[in-house]
Amino acid sequence: MSDFWKEQVYINPHDFKYCPKCGSKLKIKNEGDIPRLMCATCGFIFYQNPIPAVGAVLLRGNKILLVKRKYEPKAGDWCLPAGFLEYGESIIDGLVREVKEETNLDIKPGKLFQVCNAMDDPRTHVVLVVYRGEIVNGNLKPGDDALEAEFFSFDSLPEKIAFTCHIWAIEAAKKEVN
Numbered sequence: 001m002s003d004f005w006k007e008q009v010y011i012n013p014h015d016f017k018y019c020p021k022c023g024s025k026l027k028i029k030n031e032g033d034i035p036r037l038m039c040a041t042c043g044f045i046f047y048q049n050p051i052p053a054v055g056a057v058l059l060r061g062n063k064i065l066l067v068k069r070k071y072e073p074k075a076g077d078w079c080l081p082a083g084f085l086e087y088g089e090s091i092i093d094g095l096v097r098e099v100k101e102e103t104n105l106d107i108k109p110g111k112l113f114q115v116c117n118a119m120d121d122p123r124t125h126v127v128l129v130v131y132r133g134e135i136v137n138g139n140l141k142p143g144d145d146a147l148e149a150e151f152f153s154f155d156s157l158p159e160k161i162a163f164t165c166h167i168w169a170i171e172a173a174k175k176e177v178n
């Protein structure tokens, strides 16, 4: 594990002071090389894992659909329609739901496009799964945590695009179109 991620393990669970099972105070202990929050009373171990998110590359002609972020992190920046999976939700269901929530469009999910290890989201370590999709219905209208939703041609993309994984996916989509 890199020093960067060891640091994250300490930083992210700052709010977690007490064991969610028995209420005793949690302490950081090393399990091998990895520091974890553990409960000395009941043995509970807080395993911190990456969080999966899904995103969609949706093209109309030679343009790609992007949304403007309403909330931090990166509020005001643009990105693919994307979001975190709900617990128990399938990746495909999450994809369809997020696109609908943020753009009001109904999509037919397409091929897996990219899987990306996202290291630059301050909230957590994200694994972003990006799919292609085909728009089948609906009028474009931003909603939920999107301020705006718009199709952009690849030679006039917005200046600020949030998150490296989204930048890579947009670049890869551009290569496919060209």
Ligand SMILES: [Zn+2]
Binding pocket: 019, 020, 021, 022, 023, 024, 039, 040, 041, 042, 043, 044
């Ligand atoms: Zn406990």
